[in-house]
Each structure stands twice: as C-alpha cells, then as structure tokens.
Amino acid sequence: MAEIVGLREAVAEIVADGDSVAFEGFTHLIPFAAAHEVIRQKKKDLTLIRMTPDLVYDQMIGAGCARKLVFSWGGNPGVGSLHRFRDAVEKGWPKPLEIEEHSHAGMANRYVAGASNLPFAVLRGYVGTDLPKVTETIAPITCPFTGEELMAVPALTPDVAVVHAQQADRKGNVAMWGITGIQKEAVFSAKRSIVTVEEVVDEFEPRPFQTILPSVALDAVSVVPNGAYPSYAHDYYPRDNAFYEAWDPVGRDRDGFESWIERHVLGVEDFAEHLESIRAEGMVKQ
C-alpha cells in the first residue's frame, strides 16, 4: 500500500546512495520535483536509468549524483544537446559517467521483462548495428521453436522507480492519462516506487487513455503541484518549450550550471520555491 507522504521524507527513506533509479515519463509527466529533491539530498553514485535522459538527468548528472547512465536517446528534444551529459561522457566532468546504451525498443522490452519477473526479453533488432559491440547487455539468442536468430536484453530491475502523475485518491491509487509512455512498466519493474501527483481527489473521473496504478503496487505518493515542470501534465499545464530552449545556454557552461543549481535547487526548500525562484529570474514564461 502506498503511503501519502511528503516528498522530502519519501526520497530520504526510499532512495539510497548507490541505488539504481528509473525516473520515467516520455516527454510528458517527467518527475522533475523528485529529481530536484534527490539533488538537494545530495544522493550519490546512482545508476540512472531512463529512455530519454532529458533535462532531468542533465541536471542530476551535472550535480554529481550519477555514476552510470542506462539510456536510449540523450538529447534536448527539438533543441540540441544535453551539455552536462556530453561533458560527463566527453570530459568526465564533474565525474566520469559510465554509459550503457540501447535503442528505445530494447529499453522498453527490458522494463517489460523486469515487470514480468523474467531474466531477459527478446526482440528483433540491433543486428548489423554497432550497438552490440559497445553494449554488453545485448546478446544473440536462438528461438528454441523456430531456430530464428533474435536478440536478448536483460531485464531492468531498478531499486527505485519514480514517476509523476495527474492524480491520486485518498487510498494512494494513482491515475495518469495522455501519453503514459513506459511508466507502468518502470514502476512494476522496480523494487520500490515513488509517485508524485498534481493533486489528491476523492474519486477519479473517466479519462481517455487513462492508466491506474493501484496503491498496492506503490510505496510512496507525494503531492507536488507542477511537479513535472518544465515538462507537462496533460489537462493541467503545457510543456514549457521556452524553458527547454533557455536550458541550452545554462547547461553549456559549467560555472553557469553550478550557479543555477545552487540558486534554484540546492538553495531552495522545495519545488514550489524552485518555481518562484526561476520565475523571479524570468525563466518561466507561462
């Protein structure tokens, strides 16, 4: 059963140094507030797992939380590079970052295997690419029934999955809708989970393409309004594309980045203060 608790308490209890953690949300519902709490609590040596590292991992990598990154597409969508990610891979700053890279299909199937308590997943892919040469977690396998050659990838079983959703009810059941990406698989593949939500409601309404994560499958639910900003929460607020563009110059420069993290993440109490703080500097346009 999920407990409805404060985010600070949830992160302190559930995320430990050295853990493997998956913060998922495919462009939509990216759990920024939870990531900032991890940065504020100075968690370290984390293995960060995520299909699209996005700004959320650019910030965590630059802040020195990560030892390793497991991913499939590391860019600032529609804008360009993730400069903190690149600096870590290319120059080892602020510390060397081990990488394990897959394709989206590979990552998606790895989560499905983890959620299903199977040791590996099978897919038709990777053959002829250079990915198997650089990624040890891709290996050929022969179908025992047809003899077809396929590729196997091991299950992802993160210590912790962190996702954001629109609503929870008072029992800690969680409702998300719109693009729900890989979040359900991430939660079910993980040993422990934290869900942040926009609000708590008495009863869920029917919504198109709604996914419910039952309370019994979760550990902690924390209420953080706007907790996915600058990504979006369908029916709550839009993606702040201007912030994604404004991140580019911040992320490019080590000093500028460190100062930004100090002012807007380490130097604030919580995500509400973070939003006030970036708004005061004109970084929030909406």
Added chain:
Amino acid sequence: MSGNGYTADEMMSVAASRELRDGVVCFVGIGLPSEAANLARATHAPECSLIYESGTIGAKPEVLPLSIGDGELAENADSVVSVPEIFNYWLQAGRVDVGFLGAAQIDKFANINTTVIGEYDEPKVRLPGAGGAPEIAASAKEVIVMLRQSPRAFVEKLSFITSVGYADGGDARGKLGYPGSGPSVVITDFGVLRPDPETKELTLVGLHPGATIEAAKEATGWNLKVSDALETTAEPEERELRVLRELKERTEAARKAG
C-alpha cells in the same frame, strides 16, 4: 531563398512530403521528418496515419511538436498506447508501412549514425544515440530518410552504425533477417537519392531546381554516382508552399505564446 521564391529547405520538405502516399501508416521521427509528414497529411495524404514513438497513433497535430511526446500529439490521436506496445505490436509486428527518419550521418549504403563522431570511448562529439531509429530502420516496410547534404553528413565511413540501411550493400541486408526492405529514398536539400537495385549504393536520381551535379558531388564524402536518367524535381506548388509556411507560422506562434 532561390530566385523562384522558396528555400532549399522548403524544396526538401516538399519533395520528402510527396514520397508519402495517402493511407499509409507512417512512423515519424522528430524534426524534418515530422515537418514533411505533416505537410503530406495537410495536402495530398489526409488519410495517412502518423505514429510517434511516444505512443500516439493517428496523431493530427495542428502545430509541429518540438518533442516526440508533446501533448499536441495525444490531443486528437486515434489512440494513445504504451511505448512497448508501439514498438512491439506496431513496429515489430509489421504494421508500419513507412518509417520516416532523419540522421546526423549517412553512408553510401544508407546506414545511419546518430551515436558518436570519432571513437566510441573517446568521442569527438557525443550525439543523442539510437532512440527508436534502429528498429524503425529494421522493421518498417520501407524507410524514407531526410537530411541536409554536406561532406560532414554524407561520409565514406561512419564512426558508428546506429541503424542499418543496406549494411555492406548488395544482398547484405537480406542476411540480417529484418522484415523491412530498407531505405527506398534519401531526400536532401540538393536532390533525391535512391539505392541502386543491385549494389544498393545510393545514386543521385533527381536534382532540385537550381542544384547542380557538381554541387551535389561536392556535398558528398564519397564519389557520388549519378543516374543516367537524372530527373529534375518539380518545383513546390503554390499550395504546398502555403501549407508548409502556415504550418511553420502556427508552430512559431504557439512556441512564442508558450
């Protein structure tokens, strides 16, 4: 801007959009492919079903998405499904007719690099990586590739093969066991390249108005072969240009409004 009142990029988008037949199921990459696919949907291919890897099927964006998972894509979609479902039930299961991809680098056999420039362990440039591209290139029935032509992009040897076109050429792709038949066309800002039926080497088969063979060759890092039956791309029609520009203006306005 050429003397005819359109840019090379506009010509490229229009030429790429014309490759998309009406009624097909198209798996769309972000950026230039998304622009061309939505131009096609707004002109000659209203019934094409656009799939984005975030899980939207039959997406009908009014403005171009900045990311692959913008809310705009889910808003009027026929369905929104999970990421495993998109890759397993749609792409791997052979339900995608056309994969529409961009690239950082391409070689003469239409293999694509979006991973690194230089050595993998000590990259000169770390690119975003694979995303959905390897399996789109593998399993879409055919693939349309779209990128600007330059010696840095069209290279003799890729630093890294992220997604397979025709591997080493000839029948090499067939031996990999993929259901898709590979890239059928590469559209650039200079013209149109198609694989030779036998060798699978990309061959210049069309030039956009105003482009020259010499310029196209100079923008290619290998000795680009030119078809004997070289065609000239039809200029953008007034409607194509108008729809493309309106799409981009709406997109720009929506971004400014934030």
